[in-house]
Amino acid sequence: MKKEPIIIGIESSCDETAVSIIKNREVLSDIIISQEIHKKYGGVVPELAARLHDKNIVKAVNKAILSxxxxxxxxxxxxxxxxPGLIGSLLVGACFAKSFSTGLxxxxxxxxxxxxxxxxxxxxNANVSNYYPIFPFLSLVISGGHTQILKVSNFFHMEILGSTLDDSVGETFDKIARFLGFSYPGGPIIEFFSKNGCDKKFLFSKPMVKGLNFSFSGFKSNVLQFISTNLKKDPLFIKNNLHDLCSSIQKCISEILLDKVKKATLKTNIFRVSLVGGVSSNSKIREIFTSFAEKEKWEIFLLKKKYTTDNGSMIAITGLLKYKENLFDSIYVSPYSKFKIF
Structure with missing residues (x-):
């Protein structure tokens, strides 16, 4: 019987040093070393991130192998x-991986x-439903750095149907959160305070962008201007309305995302939709998408929350799928910071 390959995955695109080992699509270990230092700067500092990856990567790999x-x-x-990612951080992971590959x-x-x-x-078992999507399906990628709708035809053919023209949805959450006085990352804090709020208390304008592209700069400006105007009338406006503000902001962002995906399903006639990326862990986004999917008979695929953020397992599973197709890479490949087509 042919031995199932064991693949190690190394993720270092931003501020998480993540290493995972997978065999037969099953996670054998999943190690993440987070960089808490960035909180005091209000965002990821690229040079610090690269230095900490360099410090943590051997430790993370050893822990993954042991686990x-x-x-x-x-x-x-x-x-x-x-x-794509921060070039300094990517270089640390790439150099280690190349050395590991050469040495072994x-x-x-x-x-x-x-x-x-x-x-x-x-x-x-990464899905909430515990079964795999069938091709083709649509995927909404929502994270701190990316907001895209993809048509996924197979493991290695993905077409971009729409992208953000400015801020990503994660950046939007963080920038609004900073204005509200929250620390980085702000998205989870907005979600926390939204739980006891009324999501219909405040209405914000939705951007009018043609096609399947997104734009969040106008929405962000509308929210900040609205809060600023009310603060001039009442210096305690944020404090007295914090829960309702967070809930209303979250609802509007969720609806912006859903509106575009609805258009994508009608354009492609594909009604299987997956959500991925760190922002896909947001409970309101999940609730709105799940509710609409049930009503419209979509197949909706949500990841268990630990697989939504950057992790080594997603790198290892992609590596495993490439391995089985003999899609190996040269040691001379170079990392890239900007998005490239698949």
Whole structure:
């Protein structure tokens, strides 16, 4: 019987040093070392992120191997994030992966970060529903750096149907949160305070963008201007309305996202939809998409929350799928910071 390959995945695109080991689509270990230092700066500092990856990566790899209860010589290939992301952080992961590959004489698998988020749904038991999407399906990628709608035809063919023209949805949450006086990252704090609020208390303008592209700059400006105007009348406006503000902001963002995905389903005649990326863990977004999917008979695919944020498992599963198709990469591949087509 042919041995199932064991793949190690290394993710270092931003401020998480994440390493995972996968066999037969099952996660054997999943290690994440977070960089808390960025909170005091209100966002990720690229140079600090790269330095901390350099400090943490060996520790994370050793922990992953130990937790998986294997030896490093049992690993059949090493996969790593090649981009997009912070170039300094990516270089740390790439250099380590190349050295690991060379030292053990095993194949190298370069992984696109966005593709990996989408393919997280093919990790065993990663879905809330615990079954894999059937091709073709649509995927809404929502994170701190990305907001896109993709048509996914197979593991290796994904077409961009729409993208943000300015801020990502994660950036929008964070910028509004900062104005409200919250620390970074602000999205989860807005979600926390929204739980006891009325989401119909305040209405905000939705951007009028043609096609399937997004724009959040106008929405963000509308929210900030609205709050500023009311603060002039009442210096305690934020404090007295915090829960309702957070709930109303969250609802409007959720509806902006859903409106575009609805258009994408009608354009493609595909009614299987997956949500991926850190912002897809947001409870209001999940609630609005799930409710609409049930009403319209969509198939909706949501990840368990630990697989929504950047993690090594998504890199390892993509590496595994590439490995099975012999899609190996040269040691001379170079990381890229900007988005590239799959």
């Amino acid at each position: 998986a209860n294997i030896k490093k010589n049992d690993i059949d290939a090493v996969s790593f994030t090649i981009g 004489k095993i194949p190298l698998l370069a992984v696109n970060h966005i593709q990996a988020h989408v393919l997280s749904h093919f990790i065993k």
